Amino acid sequence: MTLISLQNVAIEFPLYHFGARSLKKRLLARLKTDDSNRIVVAALRDLNIEIRSGERVGLVGHNGAGKSTLLRTMAGIYAPVAGRLEVQGSIGSLIDPSAGIDPEGTGIENIRLHCLYRGLEREATDAFIEEVSAFSGLGEFLDVPVRGYSAGMSVRLSFAMATAMTPEVLLMDEWFLAGDADFMATAEARMTSLVGGAKILVLASHDHNILRRWCSRIIRLDRGRIVADGPVEDVLGPAAMPQAVA
Template identity: 40%
Template sequence: MAQRKISRVQAAPPPILLTGLGVQYDLRLSKKRKLRDTVLRDGRHSQSGKFWALRDVDFRVEAGESVAVIGPNGAGKSTMLQVLAGILEPSVGKVEVRGKIATLLQLGAGFDPELNARENTLLVGEFLGIPHKEMVRRVPAILEFAGLGEFAEAEVRTYSTGMRARLGFSVATSVEPDVLLLDEVLSTGDAAFIEKSRGRIMELMKRARAIVFVTHDLDSAATFCTRAIELEGGRIVADGPAKRVIAAYKKKMAKRSATASRSGQGARRGN
């Protein structure tokens, strides 16, 4: 359970502050989760069936920083974004995020297939807690950016995957956030839209006070971000300037895959 301590507001509190954060999953409650398969051999998985997706994370993002979160699958990257977005509550420790948040996790969440683009925009706006009037004002711009053409009046169930993602992107990026949380969304739709969405994200990044960007695309992380943290097994194992951390991570991964393929060949030879 989260600590009940009330944080004292300092002179200039950072936009993001995680202290002693831990997120625990109880695998007995969620037997169907894939987590179990990926983590079974992991030390984090204790006998009681509890599993720490994040453990002892202290993380502070100052205004103006953009932080890339890198690491292998199952390292806790997405969990971290979910905690920052307020979707998951920490089991221990404290989360503080200040300011308006925009999360670009999976696009198109909250759409109702029976409603049209306009209605869905308003619906997702309500899920996000954006005041209705403000949302109504934004609808034309959102629809225009999504570029749905004549489909704007049709039900979302008739949309192609790309159209759905475009609408999702355009709704999610319509907020002007103080804190921007991104999870690998730069590859949405066709080439033209990717270009357009890249531009939009750059714009948001320029205006946001803090950015956390989860990605496997190390090159774009090195270009966009000022800082990078590497997660492994739910803990932060590296933190520093983006270029340095990413270069070190790449070297480590290359070494690891070399060892893996060598042992793989050895096993095959052994047979």
């Protein structure tokens, strides 16, 4: 069974050496303080979510609402300070193009590290390297340290590695829309296939067109809390009708 379950989950980020009381006053709506030198940011609070196999869920909310934090929590990057998180099924994450990337290593070295992390045998590793190399189109740049890559090249490498195998649980942030037009045309075809193959999709995006296309359920976040959860049209409202040409 494929499942994501959050029960009363809370995520907090401690900040240290913030002694100015004026700063504390400005942040009172979002923060709670432990002492004069420590501030705790309540990023997610009392989240209760259950996502079952077959669901396509979109996360919406203004910047800082908690969308990316929730994705990272589901991916196991952040550990809850309260509540219970359960994820059943293999996870694939398109959250941060730099996540899991060693900037000092070459593209090929990073691909091999990715294979080691996934526990792939030698034959599967060779096939994975060939697939990522071909799809990324980076050619000889795969022998160059990643720190020298442009933002678009980094996205190509990360996207190719993250999508070379179809996971049961697919977690995506909207960074995957970055990149040059030619690559995005190819990437969209692969993304559509990946979304169709995953048993659960969770997508954070500001683009309502993409959310309407790929999702059947929307969760709206505000200040780390759920303020709406339901069918796409109930949360986003009806899609705008195209205007007739006079």
